[in-house]
Amino acid sequence: MSGGTPLWDPAAEAPADWSEAQDAIADEAVRLALERSREGTVRLRAAGVAHPERRGVAGLRDVAVLAKDDLPKLQAADPPFAGMLGVDVGVLRRIHRSPGPINDPEGQHADYWRMAPAFRAAGFRRREVVLNTFSYHLTPGGHMMDAGLRAAGCVVVPGGVGNTAAQVALASQLGATGYVGTPQFLLALLERGREDGIPPTFRRALVSGAPLPLALRNLLEESYGISVFQAYGTADAGAIGYECEAKDGWHIAPGIVVEVLNPGTLEPCAPGDPGEVVVTSANPVYPLVRFGTGDLSTFLPNKCRCGRTSARLAGFHGRVGEGVKVRGMFVHPRQLAEALVGVSGVLRYQGVATEEDHRDILTVHVEAAVGQPPDLEFLAARLRETTRVRVDVRAVGPGTIAEDARPIVDRRQA
Numbered sequence: 091m092s093g094g095t096p097l098w099d100p101a102a103e104a105p106a107d108w109s110e111a112q113d114a115i116a117d118e119a120v121r122l123a124l125e126r127s128r129e130g131t132v133r134l135r136a137a138g139v140a141h142p143e144r145r146g147v148a149g150l151r152d153v154a155v156l157a158k159d160d161l162p163k164l165q166a167a168d169p170p171f172a173g174m175l176g177v178d179v180g181v182l183r184r185i186h187r188s189p190g191p192i193n194d195p196e197g198q199h200a201d202y203w204r205m206a207p208a209f210r211a212a213g214f215r216r217r218e219v220v221l222n223t224f225s226y227h228l229t230p231g232g233h234m235m236d237a238g239l240r241a242a243g244c245v246v247v248p249g250g251v252g253n254t255a256a257q258v259a260l261a262s263q264l265g266a267t268g269y270v271g272t273p274q275f276l277l278a279l280l281e282r283g284r285e286d287g288i289p290p291t292f293r294r295a296l297v298s299g300a301p302l303p304l305a306l307r308n309l310l311e312e313s314y315g316i317s318v319f320q321a322y323g324t325a326d327a328g329a330i331g332y333e334c335e336a337k338d339g340w341h342i343a344p345g346i347v348v349e350v351l352n353p354g355t356l357e358p359c360a361p362g363d364p365g366e367v368v369v370t371s372a373n374p375v376y377p378l379v380r381f382g383t384g385d386l387s388t389f390l391p392n393k394c395r396c397g398r399t400s401a402r403l404a405g406f407h408g409r410v411g412e413g414v415k416v417r418g419m420f421v422h423p424r425q426l427a428e429a430l431v432g433v434s435g436v437l438r439y440q441g442v443a444t445e446e447d448h449r450d451i452l453t454v455h456v457e458a459a460v461g462q463p464p465d466l467e468f469l470a471a472r473l474r475e476t477t478r479v480r481v482d483v484r485a486v487g488p489g490t491i492a493e494d495a496r497p498i499v500d501r502r503q504a
């Protein structure tokens with residue numbers, strides 16, 4: 091690492107045995123959940139986990155995943171936190187509300203969401219003035235980042251959402267060198283500054299909450315000279331991953347266990363195979379055991395050159411809800427795209443899941459390009475390779491599939 095002392099914590103970010111460190115966090119999370127979370131205790135006991143002992147991450151294998159998408163109805167039935175809060179409501183610092191709606195607790199300790207390592211990895215330093223453009227109202231984004239920035243020693247300008255012209259002028263006047271927010275809003279600020287004749291002062295940005303297409307990253311980095319780093323986290327679990335200076339995947343954040351599970355079988359995915367990001371967090375305020383984020387990603391197989399030993403996620407691969415389960419296997423639009431996009435003769439396609447005699451069937455309808463009948467057998471073989479299930483391929487007439495049709499629809503009875 092160049093530029094002097096590494097600004098990261100070797101014990102948390104580069105333990106000699108990463109899996110062993112993950113096992114210790116898993117054991118602590120189970121202990122806390124059994125002691126403090128009514129909801130967690132029910133799921134753990136159902137899997138035969140009734141007492142804290144050394145089980146490690148592998149010991150969670152039989153524990154059902156709690157889907158984040160189920161939280162709104164669980165919280166509505168058992169407000170405000172569905173029996174998951176590890177402390178009395180009266181000792182919280184704040185209560186936030188995310189879309190869903192989901193109530194999110196914030197405990198008293200500094201950097202409650204453990205964001206500081208992400209900022210340090212992105213080069214944010216003490217005394218640096220940083221504009222934070224995440225919302226400080228209702229949703230916790232603004233406070234999540236604010237707490238991490240303060241723990242990293244930065245001076246926070248709480249910009250919040252909108253007010254583009256005012257934020258550009260303020261950031262420039264203060265000489266703010268750091269930006270936090272979505273990459274899209276960063277671009278909007280820079281473009282506004284250009285229109286208003288205000289020179290940009292940002293040198294680095296930590297972006298989150300929205301995709302970062304490569305073209306946008308290149309534009310921000312090359313045209314505006316801003317080094318852009320991604321961070322990934324949720325209100326429930328706090329920081330999950332972040333980029334280091336190598337910008338090659340998201341290092342798993344200290345303090346959390348990450349599993350990538352096949353959403354159909356719940357088996358751990360091999361590196362390179364996409365699955366659901368499922369987290370386990372030893373947070374005494376809000377202990378989480380196998381909390382399914384609904385986000386899809388995959389582990390990278392190799393070690394990072396930065397020296398951290400933590401595993402890395404390959405980025406955001408979509409949402410679980412966009413896919414379907416077919417005969418226990420999870421099929422995601424990305425897998426259909428991998429097999430079909432750009433293949434000669436295929437103009438449009440749509441996967442349709444149906445059921446016959448209690449058996450799942452996945453049929454992919456293919457609309458041919460004019461004068462180019464597709465080779466259906468060839469397509470079926472390609473689909474089988476990417477989805478790992480048997481797929482029927484059917485040619486359909488021109489105009490059958492709408493241009494904006496969903497890539498996979500589920501026509502089975504719920």
Ligand SMILES: [Zn+2]
Nearest residue numbers: 334336394396
């Ligand atoms: Zn790294």
